Amino acid sequence: MRNKEFVKIVEESENIVFFGGAGVSTESGIPDFRSDEGIYKAWTEYGRPSEEIICRPFFDRKPEVFFEYYRKNLLYPEAKPNEAHRALARLERQGKVKAVITQNIDGLHQAAGSKNVIELHGSVLRNYCMKCGLSHSMEYVLEADGVPLCQACGGIVKPDIVLYQEEVGSDALDQAIAAIKQAETLIVGGTSLVVYPAAGLVEHFQGKHLILINKSQTQYDERADLVINHPIGEVFAGLYEF
Numbered sequence: 001m002r003n004k005e006f007v008k009i010v011e012e013s014e015n016i017v018f019f020g021g022a023g024v025s026t027e028s029g030i031p032d033f034r035s036d037e038g039i040y041k042a043w044t045e046y047g048r049p050s051e052e053i054i055c056r057p058f059f060d061r062k063p064e065v066f067f068e069y070y071r072k073n074l075l076y077p078e079a080k081p082n083e084a085h086r087a088l089a090r091l092e093r094q095g096k097v098k099a100v101i102t103q104n105i106d107g108l109h110q111a112a113g114s115k116n117v118i119e120l121h122g123s124v125l126r127n128y129c130m131k132c133g134l135s136h137s138m139e140y141v142l143e144a145d146g147v148p149l150c151q152a153c154g155g156i157v158k159p160d161i162v163l164y165q166e167e168v169g170s171d172a173l174d175q176a177i178a179a180i181k182q183a184e185t186l187i188v189g190g191t192s193l194v195v196y197p198a199a200g201l202v203e204h205f206q207g208k209h210l211i212l213i214n215k216s217q218t219q220y221d222e223r224a225d226l227v228i229n230h231p232i233g234e235v236f237a238g239l240y241e242f
């Protein structure tokens with residue numbers, strides 16, 4: 001899908017920042033646990049919505065249930081980057097994309113080759129012992145029986161992701177704001193811009209072109225220079241169809 005205006009803005013921009021949400025990864029086969037479907041699935045299997053499971057008090061109270069849900073619904077070791085991830089990495093190599101800010105925790109932007117990735121909600125690829133801080137791989141967490149315990153001290157190994165009722169790291173937030181403030185073009189994709197801190201971040205943009213790519217409408221549509229209601233992978237693939 002080639003959107004001429006999108007292609008033109010990207011070609012002319014020297015400082016692009018991309019800010020993406022769950023919709024970027026759904027096209028790699030990772031379902032959005034915050035979607036109606038994800039919430040419903042958690043309700044039917046666990047008797048509570050996904051937000052109540054991926055939440056710090058629940059993690060502390062019932063780590064065995066948390067990790068069962070986590071392995072089934074948040075870990076996708078087979079997932080591969082899609083056209084959107086790949087195009088963004090290519091645009092970064094060309095010097096156009098200065099930063100990718102993501103709400104996703106799957107590491108797919110780095111897998112596609114992006115270097116400056118700001119992960120607002122952390123990454124499932126990093127896991128640390130809560131007692132001694134020892135790092136463990138995603139595979140270790142995936143293959144552990146029940147609650148993953150530290151190889152060195154037996155403490156619980158916690159994924160480095162931001163759970164509900166935990167704060168987004170201030171470093172990541174500061175970096176995201178700085179990148180957005182300097183951007184000439186901000187492309188926001190695959191997010192409905194309602195989950196904190198997504199909505200607030202867009203407010204910092206003072207550049208020329210705000211582009212929104214999302215399947216449904218967002219509250220920022222009127223302020224955007226270009227709104228594309230189309231799957232994001234196809235939109236980015238259009239950059240390289242000539």
Ligand SMILES: [Zn+2]
Pocket residue numbers: 129130131132133134150151152153154155
């Ligand atoms: Zn330990």
